[in-house]
Amino acid sequence: MAMKPSAKDRPDNEASAEELQDEALESMNFEEVESAEAAELAAEKDRVLRLKADMENLRARTSRELADQQRYAAMPLIRDLLPVVDNIERAIDAAVKSGEATSLLEGFKLVHQQLLTALEQHHCKPMAALGEAFDPNLHAAILQQPSDEFPAQHVAHVAQVGYLLHDRVVRPAQVIISTGPADGP
DSSP states (O other): OOOOOOTTTSOHHHHHHHHHHHHHHHHHHHHHHHHHHHHHHHHHHHHHHHHHHHHHHHHHHHHHHHHHHHHTTTHHHHHHHHHHHHHHHHHHHHHHHHOOOHHHHHHHHHHHHHHHHHHHHTTEEEOOOTTSBOOTTTEEEEEEEOOSSSOTTBEEEEEEOOEEETTEEEEOEEEEEEOSSOOOO
């Protein structure tokens, strides 16, 4: 096996050309490695930024969902209380029509008002419906009938009051819709 002559054994021109070639190869390898490492670092930075953005989005969405859940947590309780309010209203109407038991009537009115006040403190309010344009998001039509008092597609009578919790419908109002004035005989 023939050994390569070392740089000392070769003339200066040959030695320096070979050394330059070796240095060039080393610098090319170093530049390639450096370039690959820079690309890998950039990809990792991008991945970290994306993960950070995903975490921020998740945190914001979770916060919104929690706030929404807290805001409407009373919905089941309010749904359970509304039939009580309805029955008190019916008892008041019956007492008014019969004209008897004025103290009972006053007591019922007081309890009714207290219940409505308690509901309003929890952001639950009855919705105005009489005379309003029919909105299927707020009203449940139970009947249509002619009315000289209300235009067509407007609420002519409220059979059961609807309620809102903040901006959500707890229960739609059950209403009778006007078909407009009754036609002549």
